[in-house]
Amino acid sequence: MIKVLSLLIGWVMDLLFGDPARLPHPIVWFGKTIAFFEHRLNKGPHRQMKGALMTIGLIISVFIVAYLIRHYLFFLPFNIGVIFDSVIIFYCLAGTTLIREVREVFLALDRSLDEGRTQVARIVGRDTSQLSAQEVRTAALETLAENLSDGVIAPLFWFAVLGVPGMLAYKMVNTLDSMIGYKTNRYKDFGCWAAHIDDVANYLPARLTAVLMICTPLHTSSKRGFFMRLSFIRKYGRQHASPNSGYPEAALASILDCRFGGPHYYFGELFYKPFIGQNERELTTQDMKKAVLVNRTAEVIMVVLVALRYMATMLTTT
Secondary structure: OHHHHHHHHHHHHHHHHOOOOOOOOHHHHHHHHHHHHHHHHOOOOOHHHHHHHHHHHHHHHHHHHHHHHHHHHOOOOOOHHHHHHHHHHHHHOOHHHHHHHHHHHHHHHHHOHHHHHHHHOOOOOEOOOOOOHHHHHHHHHHHHHHHHHHHHHHHHHHHHHHHHHHHHHHHHHHHHHHHHOOOOOOOOOOOHHHHHHHHHHHHHHHHHHHHHHHHOOOOOOOOOOHHHHHHHHHHHHOOOOOOOOHHHHHHHHHHHOOOEEEEEEEOOEEEEEEEEOOOOOOOOHHHHHHHHHHHHHHHHHHHHHHHHHHHHHHHHOO
C-alpha cells in the first residue's frame, strides 16, 4: 500500500506542478554527471569501451544509491521513505511539462513562424531553423507521442517492475541516450552502448504506450477500429529508424489520420526518417488538443494498472 500511496502522491504532484524549474532536479544532475565524464573520456582510442563502462557504471550506481537511500529511510519515523518515493516519482514523470511545452509550440506558431520554430527547438533535437509551419506542428506532435513513452509510460513501467530504484535507473538510461546516443561522428562509438541499452529498456514500454493510446475512448467516430489501428502500428512502427519511437508515433498518426516522419537535420547532418502514415494533411490546433487528451487518458490508464499491480501483490502476500 505504501508504493500505491507514493505513486498517487507523486503523480498528482506532476499533474499540479510539472517539472519544478526552480528546485534541484536529479535529471539535471544526471546530465551534468554524463557531461563531466563524456568530456574526459570521449577522446583517443577505445571510445566504445570507455562509453560502455561509463554507461553501465552510471546506471548501476544510480540503482544502488537509490536502493540504499530507500533502505535507510524506511527505518526512520514519520514516513520519510514515502516522502522520498513520492518526490522521486514526481521528478521522474514528465507528462504535464511535455503537454505544456507542446501547447506552447502551437500558441507560438499562431503568433509567428519564427516563434514556433524557437519554441519547438526546446523539445526536439533536430535543426528547426528552416522548418515550415506544418513541420513545426508535426515535430511537436511526434515528440508528444514519443515522450509519452519515454517520459510517462516507461518510468511507470520500470517502477512497476523494480520500484523507485528501477525508475531512477531508467531515467539515467534515457538521459544517457538523449545526450550521447546519436549516430554522429562524435557519439557513434562512445554512445552506442547508451543507445542500445535505451532500446532494450524501452522495447516493451513503447509498444505498451501504443496499445494504451489506441485503447483511449476518444476516437470512436474514426473509421479505424482497434484491430485496424493495431495493424497500422505494426506496419509503420517497425519502419521507423528507432526500434521503439515509431510505435507511439504510429499510434498517434493512426488516431489523427495524418503523416509523420521524413528527413531532418540533427547536429548539421541529414537523417532520413521513413514516413509514418500516408495522409499528408494540414495539422491544426484541434489535432493538438485531441493528442493531449489521448496522452492524458493513456497516462491515467497506466497509473491505474501500476496501482492494481501493487495492490494485487499486497493481497497475495497477506
